Amino acid sequence: MRQSYRIIPIYTADVSGVCSALYELGGMTVMHDPSGCNSTYNTHDEIRWYDQDSLIFISGLTEIDAILGNDRKFIDDIEHAARELHPKFIALAGSPIPFMNGTDFPAIARVIEVETGIPAFPVPTNGMHDYVYGAGIALEEIAKRFVEVPDSKKDGSSRSVNLLGVTPLDFGPQENVELLKANLEQYGWKVVSTWAMGDELETLQRSAEADVNLVVSAVGLRAAKVLREKFGMPYVVGTPNQWMVEEISNALDKAGVRQPEQPTVYLQNRMQQDADITLIGEPVTMGSLAAGIEKKYGCAVRVLCPLKECEALLGGKDKVLLGEEAMEEALKDAKIIVADPLYRPICPKNSSFYELPHVAFSGRIYIR
Amino acid sequence: MLQRAGKKIDSKEAVLKIKDASYPAPFASELEYNSPVHGNWNIVHSGMQVPESIQIYVCADNCMRGVVLTAAEMNAADRFSFVILEEQDLLNSNLEDITVEGVTDVLNKRGDHPKAVLLFTVCLHHFVGSNLDYIYSELEHRFPDICFIRCYMDPIMQKHGLTPDQKLRKAVYDPLPDGEPDEKTVSVLGSDFALNESSDIKRLLKRYGYTVRELPTCDTWQDLLDMSKGKVFLDIYPAGKYGMETQARRLNREHLYLPGSFNYEEIEQQLKQLTDALGLPELTEAELTREKESCESALAAAKDLIGDMPVALDYLYHPRPLGLAKLLLTHGFNVKAVYLDGISPEEKDAFDWLQECAPELELIATIQVKMRMLPRGGEKEVLAIGQKAAYFSRSRHFVNLVQGEGLYGFDGIRRTAELMMEAYREEKDTEQLVVQKGWGCECCL
Numbered sequence: 089m090r091q092s093y094r095i096i097p098i099y100t101a102d103v104s105g106v107c108s109a110l111y112e113l114g115g116m117t118v119m120h121d122p123s124g125c126n127s128t129y130n131t132h133d134e135i136r137w138y139d140q141d142s143l144i145f146i147s148g149l150t151e152i153d154a155i156l157g158n159d160r161k162f163i164d165d166i167e168h169a170a171r172e173l174h175p176k177f178i179a180l181a182g183s184p185i186p187f188m189n190g191t192d193f194p195a196i197a198r199v200i201e202v203e204t205g206i207p208a209f210p211v212p213t214n215g216m217h218d219y220v221y222g223a224g225i226a227l228e229e230i231a232k233r234f235v236e237v238p239d240s241k242k243d244g245s246s247r248s249v250n251l252l253g254v255t256p257l258d259f260g261p262q263e264n265v266e267l268l269k270a271n272l273e274q275y276g277w278k279v280v281s282t283w284a285m286g287d288e289l290e291t292l293q294r295s296a297e298a299d300v301n302l303v304v305s306a307v308g309l310r311a312a313k314v315l316r317e318k319f320g321m322p323y324v325v326g327t328p329n330q331w332m333v334e335e336i337s338n339a340l341d342k343a344g345v346r347q348p349e350q351p352t353v354y355l356q357n358r359m360q361q362d363a364d365i366t367l368i369g370e371p372v373t374m375g376s377l378a379a380g381i382e383k384k385y386g387c388a389v390r391v392l393c394p395l396k397e398c399e400a401l402l403g404g405k406d407k408v409l410l411g412e413e414a415m416e417e418a419l420k421d422a423k424i425i426v427a428d429p430l431y432r433p434i435c436p437k438n439s440s441f442y443e444l445p446h447v448a449f450s451g452r453i454y455i456r
Numbered sequence: 457m458l459q460r461a462g463k464k465i466d467s468k469e470a471v472l473k474i475k476d477a478s479y480p481a482p483f484a485s486e487l488e489y490n491s492p493v494h495g496n497w498n499i500v501h502s503g504m505q506v507p508e509s510i511q512i513y514v515c516a517d518n519c520m521r522g523v524v525l526t527a528a529e530m531n532a533a534d535r536f537s538f539v540i541l542e543e544q545d546l547l548n549s550n551l552e553d554i555t556v557e558g559v560t561d562v563l564n565k566r567g568d569h570p571k572a573v574l575l576f577t578v579c580l581h582h583f584v585g586s587n588l589d590y591i592y593s594e595l596e597h598r599f600p601d602i603c604f605i606r607c608y609m610d611p612i613m614q615k616h617g618l619t620p621d622q623k624l625r626k627a628v629y630d631p632l633p634d635g636e637p638d639e640k641t642v643s644v645l646g647s648d649f650a651l652n653e654s655s656d657i658k659r660l661l662k663r664y665g666y667t668v669r670e671l672p673t674c675d676t677w678q679d680l681l682d683m684s685k686g687k688v689f690l691d692i693y694p695a696g697k698y699g700m701e702t703q704a705r706r707l708n709r710e711h712l713y714l715p716g717s718f719n720y721e722e723i724e725q726q727l728k729q730l731t732d733a734l735g736l737p738e739l740t741e742a743e744l745t746r747e748k749e750s751c752e753s754a755l756a757a758a759k760d761l762i763g764d765m766p767v768a769l770d771y772l773y774h775p776r777p778l779g780l781a782k783l784l785l786t787h788g789f790n791v792k793a794v795y796l797d798g799i800s801p802e803e804k805d806a807f808d809w810l811q812e813c814a815p816e817l818e819l820i821a822t823i824q825v826k827m828r829m830l831p832r833g834g835e836k837e838v839l840a841i842g843q844k845a846a847y848f849s850r851s852r853h854f855v856n857l858v859q860g861e862g863l864y865g866f867d868g869i870r871r872t873a874e875l876m877m878e879a880y881r882e883e884k885d886t887e888q889l890v891v892q893k894g895w896g897c898e899c900c901l
Contacts, residue, residue: 089557089558089561091539091540091541091542091554091558092537092538092539092540092558092559092561092562092565093524093537093538093539093540093562094537094562094565094566095533095534095537096533097521097524097525097528097533098517098520098521098524098538098540099517099521100521101516101517101518101520101521102517102518103518104518104521118487121518122579122611122612122614123611123612123614124518124519124522124609124611125518125519126488126490127490127494127498127522128518128519128521128522128525130490130492131492131494131522131525131891131893132521132522132525133521137492138492138887138891141828141829142828143825143828143829145487145488145489145825145828146487146488146490147487147488148485148486148487148488148615149612150612150613150615150616151582151612151613151616151617152616154583154612165486165487166487168486169486169487169825172465172469172825172826173465173825173826173829183516183518184515184516184518184519184541184546184579184580185579185580185583185612187543187546188546188580188583188584189583214516214543215516215517215518215519216516216517216518216541216542216543217517218517413565430528430533433533433534450525450528451525451528451529452901453525453528453529453900453901
């Protein structure tokens, strides 16, 4: 049964994804939930919680307010906090009960925006999707509402890029992000903004000054499409790891002229034979790693993706597999597996297992 | 490196002088912040105390994430399974079927055969009016040799009724069978921690040859069932009171609620309640005097060492933070602040006393939104009692213990004094310690 899990955990969900994506932008994110979403997020899904402030709160929804539809308390509490804390924007994320009782988040956001003068928007989560969706729609909202038309198309640099889809859920601590940026800079690229680690909202607002967008994880794809629609910015998909950065740099150059029909760099020139190595995880980072391994070592690699709505980011040998049962079945013949350590219990005993911790799966357990 | 956001804010609404505080809710109920202090036990930690059991949760992704990783972090992933609820289950199906079929599938896939399954249903089951009786009866029919324990993860009800934690502290004792009590057995229900061997209750019962049965010391399912043999049921932890009293009524046992206290008179009274209930001689005046003198001596030693160093304490260290503040203030300690979000009715007397005798004492919220932004710590190093006090006051000299642990009575006072001295002498890595979930549990971090 797809929905039953014997031993492995579940990926970070949409509500935490929203919080993670907006964490460093100076806004206030409010989860409309009784309790659990808050501690889940800041304990397991947010590695910045101890050292870096962010205005992320929970509404403390009660049974009575949910049943009676008492949205006024929710609104008043948010407005009161906002007047004290002066966020740059207010994001509202829903959980299962508000989904069930049909809480009108767009209307609530509108009321808050009118009454406080602070930009407010809903991020339509319900706690039943994965983080790719949640973080993705959060960044999509930022792209829709905040990115400004540039004074002039260029900031003076001829080769500039935004990195879209950067959260600790896929990339861990900031130093990993700096490595990605350094890889691109080696090829002469200037990183204008990183969505959304290490940069403030004001930096993201200037994103349209860049030549091209690079979607480094599935989280960034929605924002890339918005920026293309709004500003005609082309995008390329791929994570600039050490083995793939050259291909990605070339693709970015080409995209600067025209939006490529196949923007997914890591799916080009892949090996066709049966895979020797299986990677499990987020499609863009794992796909880029797979392409890098094939290029460097000549071993065929496949990606098994346990996240929803990622089919378009996978290659012919790759698969979306939802649930423990489907994943365990698909791994039966795997000889070499690279995945988060918490996958090990469903891997064949005779397989070789290489640990690649993923915050969105095992949380903070392997962060050192 | 701490990075701060936003503009400077004042502390009003998050920090109060006790003279200005209202009872029982000194702080408004608004949006909530959750600090990175996680030493408190949650329902996963408490549920894992049931020997030879597993836990199965049936809920949506975001709720599931927190509990499944709690189990993983305590190296107990093999005792945790779950069923995910999706939109389609709410919109086009019913939660009875997905729950029954999901749990059945999990149990069939696991292949092991636990004595008990702690099955957690959630807010969604409640809101759609799921027939829990049907769910459990069907599962009991399919797995007649497994005991299904009715547990709840429904925090939406916790502000107006019982918390999931309180319900769990009742549910885990539902399997206790009816039967004749053992005259020389006392069962302590409701706590996550076994009473210390040196605690007043353990010493007293040991002196008269009683067996003390407690869930944290149960190694087998049968050990848990044997807790029903207690002639008297005790509870010393507030969140366990409802469960203990419910089970005592069901099994027709005498019962006592003897909450851990920092007040000599209350402790004496509780010990008298216990000896009366068991038909034992009361502690003599001489014995009580010795106990109190011993406490006074421990507190004096602590005061000599700690001097006028500011002290901050919290509700996470012990359910009676105001009682502890009063005890320390009356023994000359420089108590500056108590971190709490509400005041227990059990602390009304201590609250009144502090309002009158220590009006400048600060009450500081832990979940008020400003606590995210206010500077942590001041110029002077603080001796903190409890993890939240340590975090918010940025102290590295703190007593690292939660929920009163196994402290009790006069012995609890002495141990607190000793722990304060230990905290004064030894520096701790606060960040490393307070972020770990479930203080005292195994932790892989």
